[in-house]
Amino acid sequence: MINIKQALALLIIPLSVATSFTANAQENKAPMDHGKMEGMKDSGHKMDHGKDHDMTLGSGKKMKMHEGHNMGLKADLAMGKMVYDMTCFYCHGAEGKGDGPTAVFIGPYSAPRPRVFIYGVFKFKSTGSGELPLEIDLMKTVRDGIPGFMPSFRGLGREKLRQVVLYVSQFYKDIDDEDTPKQIAINHSVDFTRESILRGEKLFTEMKCFQCHGAEGRGDGPSADTLKDELGFPIKPADLSRPSSFKNGADHEDIYRTLMTGLTGTPMPSYAGVFRGKEYQVWDIVHYVISLAPEGEWMRMGRTK
Template sequence: MAGALAAADQVVPLDFNLYMQGKFVYERNCIVCHGQRGDGNGEMSPTLKPKPRSFREGMFKFRTTPYTMLPTDDDLRRTITHGLSGTAMGAFSHLQSDEVEAVIAYVKSFSRRWRKPENYAEAISLAPAPEWLKKESEVKAHAGVGQKLFATNCAACHGEKADGKGAAAIALKDIWGLPAAPADLRQPHPRCGDGPEDLYRVLATGLNGTPMVSFEATLSEAQRWDVVAYLLSIRLPSVPVL
């Protein structure tokens, strides 16, 4: 009962002044990619890969909330201010905090999912990084375990080499009907973030709107950290820009 009340409390009446400020921020910074209607069909959209996110379905990949649930404001704030590596979504760190709050409110206006309490959930309590992650000798052992778990649970899509070329990859699509190419998990800057906790978060929450589901019920916390150790062990070096 308390959880339901907490979710309902998150549905707040529209603040018209905040909405109008957010509209101004959106039109200056976001409309060229995400479009006037928030459908991902902005002027630059045809030239971009991956395609800019449509906000109209209320589906957001990068969250701390359970699979299928709406993100928290902190989740949206993180994406806006830090961007998404490997996409046209840059870091809008130049925006003032009130501008970020306003554009978050405006983005929410594009989908009716934000009006329904059942779509809200509190952030998942994610397990802290284990102490062994700081010890190279122990990380190697855990990575070996993680490699076996990866082969069983992830290789069909991400490939045996974690290069995104699994047997099932070619047929995967997202809810927008677009090809959902599995990530090359060897890349030095994953879209979800560079840290071990970022990789763990995706394993726990999944990516809404894509075939990447949550492994919270499939893998234990310890097993998820083993997979993270494996992914860190195969990460390619970052090449400096000359």
Template sequence: MRLLLIVLVATAAWAAEPLELERGRAVYRDACEACHGREGDGKGPGAANLTPRPRNFVTGSFKFRSTATGDRPLLRDIVRTVTSGIRGTWMPAFGPILPASDLRAVSAYVLAFGPKEDPPDQLVGELQPLADTPALRDRGKALYETLQCGQCHGPEGRGDGPAAATAVDDQGQSAAPLDFTIGLYKAGSSPEDVYRTFVTGLDGTPMPSYGDSLPKEEDRWALVHYVRSLSRSPGIFRWLFAPRTSWE
């Protein structure tokens, strides 16, 4: 009896994956293939004129990862992107329209287009942000200069550094370094999101990974708070309720 139970449980666990991929394929056909292509090569019928182009999933190179540069992302990285979308691009946010089980299934299906390797190590796990203080921002400003983020992002973070004009991605399309003063981040603007971006880098773009050059947690959060402090866009509440000031 006990043996039978073990066999049954083992079979159920084995069957779960193909079932999830089946479901993932169905969701993919409905919601993704018009842009990303039936074969996941980024060449769907709706992809031709989009900048940046929809990702080619076959190469296994992804921008938004919690894994080291060059590694494929974890399932949860894909789920995060598919849920929130990529701001300022044609990649929609599916969180509001798909149930959690479908978000997961379609993300597993996306990963299955890529190389079949062992799951990579997670480089950035659960984060505990250090509080934003003026001292930490000053330190972040100094690091921004030492690490020469301004070469691409500009000395004041306006996305106008000397290397910005010639920056291209792995598809040969222009890849503009973010203008931090606008404050609209593709991968989300929370301190955790910004931390993940420069620690792991954005593969396929000129944005490098700074994990090795910034081993200290304190330095990483210093840079996060400095970069986020450059945002000049007034939030909607400030716009509605603040006394009228010079940004009008």
């Protein structure tokens, strides 16, 4: 449950976006100097397509741009920065360090806190444990938001979502990733049946998931009060009886993805190695987790199990 300060902080962001987008767009639109353009023509000025230019990012880093081939990229980054400054800056800060002016109101003494982009560590993604996210992963998070902590920015539209995610990726572009991140395969091969749920319950116990999530999945296991994230902040395990609070999504595929990729930077590990070659068993755990929520919870979400 978020407190009043957190609620106010979350309200500030969309209101600021709504009131400042037009004003900022007009302010940043420089008038065309026709005299200067004429002077360029008269002097026989030509664009040097072989010239490299630097673009300074919010982090102070510079990205090399080849003018002839990267004008589209440069425009995307410029628009991405504009969107970032009006939507993401408030929590994530100008340099992507999670220290924006409203960050203090969001988990000041516990997780989750605003994501620190410069480390390239992201919890919600479709790539393997420890790998960087794909563009579509970050777009999904920005589009859908995070229940209770980050609002949805679906209203930006696909193009601006892509541009702001492109800009965010520049904060960690210097991080070396030995392998190209690959999306995990999701093959829903097991039917949602009572038999599958019972098999999942057995696996839930064998894998000791109850240590964190509790015997009934309410996030009250014996280890729950001892957990910390990568920054050393206390972090609570998910209450599996409340799928509306699942930060990585509550669809069958979302839960499968969480189990297989883990939540990097948290105590929630990836089980891809454990179930390698028998991934079908993960669907049994997914079905058991789905079964833990009462029917009323799903109805409030406007869906069924």
